[in-house]
Amino acid sequence: MAYNFEDVKILIVDDNFPMLTLLKAMLTRFGVGTILTASNGDMAFKSFVRHNPDIVISDWMMAPSNGVELAQMIRDDKASPNPYVPFILMTGFSEEHRVTMARDVGITEFLLKPFSAMDLYKRIVTIIEAPRQFVRSEDFFGPDRRRRDSTDFRGARKRKDDPTGRVTADDRRDADIHIREAKKEQGIKNNDFLLFEDRIDSIDFKDR
Amino acid sequence: MTDKKDELPQFYPPKRALKSKVGHGGLSKETISKAQRVIDLNKVDFSEVAKPYMVCLEDSVQKARAGQSDNHEKLIEGVLFPAMQLKANGDLFHYPIITDIANKFLWFLERIYKLNSHALDIVEAFERSINMVFQQKLSGKVTSAGKVILNELDAVCTRYFEKYPENIHPRLLNKKS
Numbered sequence: 001m002a003y004n005f006e007d008v009k010i011l012i013v014d015d016n017f018p019m020l021t022l023l024k025a026m027l028t029r030f031g032v033g034t035i036l037t038a039s040n041g042d043m044a045f046k047s048f049v050r051h052n053p054d055i056v057i058s059d060w061m062m063a064p065s066n067g068v069e070l071a072q073m074i075r076d077d078k079a080s081p082n083p084y085v086p087f088i089l090m091t092g093f094s095e096e097h098r099v100t101m102a103r104d105v106g107i108t109e110f111l112l113k114p115f116s117a118m119d120l121y122k123r124i125v126t127i128i129e130a131p132r133q134f135v136r137s138e139d140f141f142g143p144d145r146r147r148r149d150s151t152d153f154r155g156a157r158k159r160k161d162d163p164t165g166r167v168t169a170d171d172r173r174d175a176d177i178h179i180r181e182a183k184k185e186q187g188i189k190n191n192d193f194l195l196f197e198d199r200i201d202s203i204d205f206k207d208r
Numbered sequence: 209m210t211d212k213k214d215e216l217p218q219f220y221p222p223k224r225a226l227k228s229k230v231g232h233g234g235l236s237k238e239t240i241s242k243a244q245r246v247i248d249l250n251k252v253d254f255s256e257v258a259k260p261y262m263v264c265l266e267d268s269v270q271k272a273r274a275g276q277s278d279n280h281e282k283l284i285e286g287v288l289f290p291a292m293q294l295k296a297n298g299d300l301f302h303y304p305i306i307t308d309i310a311n312k313f314l315w316f317l318e319r320i321y322k323l324n325s326h327a328l329d330i331v332e333a334f335e336r337s338i339n340m341v342f343q344q345k346l347s348g349k350v351t352s353a354g355k356v357i358l359n360e361l362d363a364v365c366t367r368y369f370e371k372y373p374e375n376i377h378p379r380l381l382n383k384k385s
């Protein structure tokens with residue numbers, strides 16, 4: 001059994017016509033049923049509203065509106081039929097500050113140009129097999145930007161379950177010992193349900 | 209009234225619609241190879257595709273040389289755009305050497321703070337190298353001649369930053385190592 005892309009609709013956007021043709025031909029080989037094309041962000045958004053595609057693959061640098069602006073319209077505009085649509089941004093830029101800037105407008109995946117068929121396929125697989133939760137905060141709406149379970153973050157805590165510092169294997173072992181001792185003191189059996197009112201907030205790892 | 213800044217972010221579980229549409233199993237190696245052949249066998253003449261980018265590059269260099277603007281960020285952006293396009297498209301249209309040169313070019317542009325006269329000399333060295341590749345039709349696998357060009361450009365960039373460390377973008381100096 002293999003993926004069947006027959007019912008999938010993909011919108012591809014690039015102002016470079018040979019590139020657009022190449023990408024369309026590659027997606028056709030993948031078996032994608034419907035491929036919509038546009039040559040800039042404005043045209044693409046009109047097509048997006050009209051056809052509501054399953055995936056958007058767009059170049060970054062285009063005029064009059066570029067791929068990042070298109071992503072913003074898709075995520076924020078009231079006319080957008082699906083602000084959660086997976087958005088792959090194609091770009092030749094790989095510098096961190098540019099990638100961060102694009103990520104902050106709600107890009108789902110990056111496809112660094114030049115790319116191979118395997119690179120394109122991998123991005124599509126990630127979107128299918130590992131879709132990310134969406135986050136809406138004061139200044140952001142898009143896929144969760146935290147891909148890794150980082151334990152070395154030293155900045156301000158933004159979520160109530162964010163750890164206050166690095167949690168090591170030793171910390172976990174010590175915590176297990178404390179829990180066992182606490183259970184013993186309180187006469188709690190191993191299978192009893194334990195409720196921590198403050199959970200991780202009550203543990204200070206700073207001194208470790 | 210609650211201050212919006214104090215509000216915790218809202219989370220929305222991932223959508224599985226696409227997965228239910230396409231099913232399981234991925235694509236076969238043969239299917240991916242067929243798609244790769246689209247790239248490998250395309251007959252697009254990249255020198256034609258690259259023409260507008262080369263014109264844009266030349267215009268941007270001329271504007272910077274004219275010295276009519278002090279907005280170096282904008283001047284650099286003007287050169288950065290064609291450099292990025294050349295890097296992005298070269299290899300896809302059988303000019304991997306253009307991608308390699310333009311990649312080095314981008315690296316240089318992302319590191320400078322001002323597009324001053326000395327930096328423009330380097331930019332023009334890149335421009336001349338790219339023009340030479342097109343004139344000599346150095347398409348296909350990167351040859352020893354191509355590697356010589358790349359090594360020369362690499363050395364030029366190294367010498368530039370050794371001589372003019374004050375033109376390294378502050379963004380990079382403030383970055384944690």
